[in-house]
Amino acid sequence: MARDSLLRACATLGLLLAFSGCSALVDPDEGQLGGPNSDSGIVLMDAGGGGVDAGPRPDTGTPPVDAGPGPADTGTPPADTGTPPVDSGPPPACRPDERGCEGETFFFCDEGERVEIDCFDEGAYCTAEGCAPWRCEPGERFCMEGAVAQCDARGSGFTLTACPEGSFCDPDSASCVDDVLNPDCEAPEALGGFFAERIDLCDEDDDWTYVPMGDCGAGSVADGGDAVFTFDVMTRQRVVLDLRDDDGSAAVDTVMYLLDECGDPMSQLACDDDVPCSESDVRCSDSDRGVQVRQSIIDVVLDPGTYYVVVDSFLYTRSDGSFTCGQVRLDIDRSRP
Numbered sequence: 001m002a003r004d005s006l007l008r009a010c011a012t013l014g015l016l017l018a019f020s021g022c023s024a025l026v027d028p029d030e031g032q033l034g035g036p037n038s039d040s041g042i043v044l045m046d047a048g049g050g051g052v053d054a055g056p057r058p059d060t061g062t063p064p065v066d067a068g069p070g071p072a073d074t075g076t077p078p079a080d081t082g083t084p085p086v087d088s089g090p091p092p093a094c095r096p097d098e099r100g101c102e103g104e105t106f107f108f109c110d111e112g113e114r115v116e117i118d119c120f121d122e123g124a125y126c127t128a129e130g131c132a133p134w135r136c137e138p139g140e141r142f143c144m145e146g147a148v149a150q151c152d153a154r155g156s157g158f159t160l161t162a163c164p165e166g167s168f169c170d171p172d173s174a175s176c177v178d179d180v181l182n183p184d185c186e187a188p189e190a191l192g193g194f195f196a197e198r199i200d201l202c203d204e205d206d207d208w209t210y211v212p213m214g215d216c217g218a219g220s221v222a223d224g225g226d227a228v229f230t231f232d233v234m235t236r237q238r239v240v241l242d243l244r245d246d247d248g249s250a251a252v253d254t255v256m257y258l259l260d261e262c263g264d265p266m267s268q269l270a271c272d273d274d275v276p277c278s279e280s281d282v283r284c285s286d287s288d289r290g291v292q293v294r295q296s297i298i299d300v301v302l303d304p305g306t307y308y309v310v311v312d313s314f315l316y317t318r319s320d321g322s323f324t325c326g327q328v329r330l331d332i333d334r335s336r337p
Contacts, residue, residue: 093112094109095109097109100128101126105118105126106119106126106127117131119132132156134155135151135155135156135157137151138151138153138155139151139152143170144158145160146162146163146168147162147169148169148175149161163177168265169266171212171266172212185262185263185308188229188262189227191230191309196329197331198327198328199311199330201252201311201313202225202326204225204227205225205226206222206226208228208312209222209223209265210222210255210257210265210310211257211265211271212271213270215271215272215274216255216273220273222314224252224312224325226312226313227310227311228311229330230262230307230309231306231307233304236301236302236303237301238300238301238302238334238336238337239302239333240297240299241258241297241333242331242333243256243295243297243311243330244296244328244329246327246328247326249326250324250327251324252327255271255312255314256272256296257270257271257298257312258270258271258300258307258310259307259309259310260307260308272296274295275291275292275297277290277292282294282295293323311328313326313328
């Protein structure tokens with residue numbers, strides 16, 4: 001009876017072991033599994049057909065985790081250069097031979113430090129060797145050798161544009177002006193030394209105009225009739241030329257200019273338009289605004305030579321009347337010390 005009970009227990013245990021994938025040998029005589037005297041001939045096999053140790057297994061409650069395949073083995077260990085990297089430090093701010101221009105700023109290297117100089121602020125322009133003084137005012141226009149000179153934006157040089165034939169460069173506007181107003185002299189009348197010259201400018205053409213200088217400012221053009229006279233100076237002396245309105249029926253606003261070459265406006269030496277009332281012997285009216293417009297005086301010291309004086313006038317209308325052509329008088333005085 002005891003043997004039958006034991007066999008049934010083993011059979012039950014065998015089924016449990018079969019479900020868990022195990023196998024065992026049962027020795028009913030020895031009362032232990034797999035005993036050496038077992039003759040029952042019963043063998044419990046696992047699902048794979050192999051013999052399994054029937055000893056108990058601890059249940060951890062957690063199935064093993066599959067970590068997946070490990071890192072690939074390339075089979076090639078990293079190369080060892082054997083030389084550690086060298087720290088060269090920060091690069092220098094500039095190269096020792098570095099120098100040049102950035103616009104009008106000159107730069108160079110001084111002990112690894114970049115030095116900059118604004119040439120324009122120094123009145124200069126930038127070159128490969130440093131700042132060079134302006135040759136002319138940047139953008140300036142001026143007359144030079146009978147041509148219009150245009151300074152570049154850097155002040156490094158200028159270009160010359162020759163005036164067309166029949167024109168000249170006007171210093172005031174720095175532009176070419178038609179020379180029709182300044183024709184070549186054709187036998188100008190000589191001034192006497194003792195008598196005043198009287199000229200009716202209504203009989204003269206408008207051939208001449210002045211180069212703005214002194215009292216003869218820019219913006220006005222002597223557009224009345226004009227005439228040219230000549231005189232000689234034998235020794236260095238003071239010469240006073242006096243031009244005034246001498247017309248009783250008309251008002252003449254006079255202007256006068258002196259040249260040392262006939263027909264060349266660039267040879268102008270002096271020019272005068274109005275005379276301050278305090279220096280004029282012609283009565284001023286309230287409307288003359290502090291100057292006598294009907295009189296012009298040139299007072300100069302001249303070296304020996306031949307000179308030319310142009311008698312001219314303005315034509316215009318203002319609130320107190322009109323200025324027109326008319327008769328004027330020119331005096332020359334060489335007696336003053």
